[in-house]
Amino acid sequence: MATKFSPNITIEYAKQYPKEALVVTASIFSGSFGEPAIATSNIKDHSLGYYQTTYDYPHLSQSASPLCDITYGVRSGGAFTTTAGTTADPHAKENIYNQMSALILGYNQTGSLRVFDLSGSFDTVASSVMDSPTFFNFSRLVMKDEIKAGSFELVIDEDTWKEPMSFTGSLITITDADSTNLENGLRILKTSAGNNVGILDRFRGIAAIQLSSSLVSTVFDNEDIDFFVSASDARSWDYEESIENATILELATATRHRIQRLSLTNTTQLNNAIYYITAQGAEFNYSSNPSYVNTSSQIRVCLSAGTPDNGKVAYSYVTGIGLYASDGELMAVAKISKPVRKQHGFPFSIGVRLTV
């Protein structure tokens, strides 16, 4: 019985987790493209002032892609009394904290928001509670499906504010390498000296880092060290003054200028269906290609010097594979890089991988 199709397919489902290492350097965070005030900047302030976005290219360009948002949260009832958030919302930092807490940590049995805690215990307010975390929210482009455990690394300059930062001799590395897995994909972020400084949510792509206590020497708590300075405004604030008096956008700018490097490895989950097809020895040995026969309907591969040769058996070559629905519509197509011979008596088996 002549046919052009075969139902001889077995299907195997599999998952793949390709990974991609990314490094974002200071030249992107605070170097090449200037600050939000200029049109060609790769930094974009949120229109309501709740966060600041870093792009890989001037954000007005169509080819620009967002990398991460930086924002700040302040825990209500914590160590800081904030008076500034955004231009219109003095409670913005508290609202951001609550929003992040609700999303990442959820509510406890009493209905209260759980709190960010460097110890990894989020249910009690202790000395390790993060009262003013900096949030790095990574875009889908950067984090893909999740951040690989142990791959996050942020190198930040702890020196007093200057423009530009020197990035020499005063660098602190914050990482989740060799860290502890907490609930639901959370991991503790530590300095290279082993001090807990924040929480990484690998699945949401959010890093919450308590800069004030994160650094070994707690320099940002030192009133002699300026965390945020705006020379034009004659402001010279230490960390506490900055958290209480600066807007989220000003704090994000201060943080951005301190970043020497940020790197992580993302993971993408690919779901594969591999269709193993088998053409038996007696199948697919002829072709409907019009050039397969000459004008006399003779199969060209069975000719010798232009005349039929009874010693030759028809064969074909495969360059493409089609996968079809039950109604005959072509659902997927695969090509073989080099033509493969198909001849009588020799089955042809190949796996066709369809990734979704």
Add this chain to the structure above:
Amino acid sequence: MSFLTHGTTIVDAILTDEGRRRVSLGNFDIVKFSLHDDEIVWDKIEQLAADGSEIGETQIINTPVFESISENTRALKYHLLTMGDSGLKHLISTLLVTQPSQGGQSQATGANAGWYVALARQSAYDSNYSNVNLPTGFIKAYDKSLIAKNSNSWIYIDHGFNDVADAPKKWDQELPSELSEGRVWVKMDTRIGRLVRPNSNGVSLEPIGLDDDYIATYFLSASPGSDTSEFFENVQAKEGASPILAARGRRIRLPVYASPDINAASNVLWNNLGGTSTNFFNSSDDALAIDTIMSVEGVTTNLNITVPIRFVKNA
């Protein structure tokens, strides 16, 4: 050092546009496969090296292969075939029947050589040909009732062994059953042309499928009891009754009419899909023209032909 296992080669596939559409609709399924050799031009198999030795198969092996494309009607073209007889030395040829003496329809001549020209609007006929004979290869495609009843306006396709000397079956013998095609798919842009049932009062044939690019697929079957058997007829039992020189299968006859989408006063579709052909009518008046193809493909054999049709109306 252990031996490497024989792993199965795995190639990556892409979803076609129709496949993506079905994924979004939640009715994606795959139940069968086909193999293809679109890139192969088999003429090369007969090429000889300078010293006269055969090099053909090397030429085939070295054929560069294209990447996959996602357009489902164009992604794959030529199927490999499974035939019950492994010793075949002939397959079939597919030819348009263009000689009226063989019961066929001539193609146009001159600037339209190689085309069937379909008048898509009655005004094109009335203003240009009402007082003269319609040129060879021109069809009154604007009236599907007229087309359905006028067998001189149909397009005919024959298939069979086109070999006088070595054909396994001569003209007066039956084509082997597995090479005699009784089921075909006809594909055509439904915005341009459609099929009408032969000898009906202008009853359109409903396609079995319409893809995202407006390509309608019609299924015709010569099987007894099929409601599309009227699209087939027997070739006259005479040696010269067909362009196919030896054993023939059943003739396919295809009445094509202009879609209501272009049989309309609006020029929008005409300008989107076609253009102006200057001095088209009687070498003086311009026409709007859309060139299209109707592809006819056997369900089980290598019956395969592309019929070019030029739809025109007054500019």
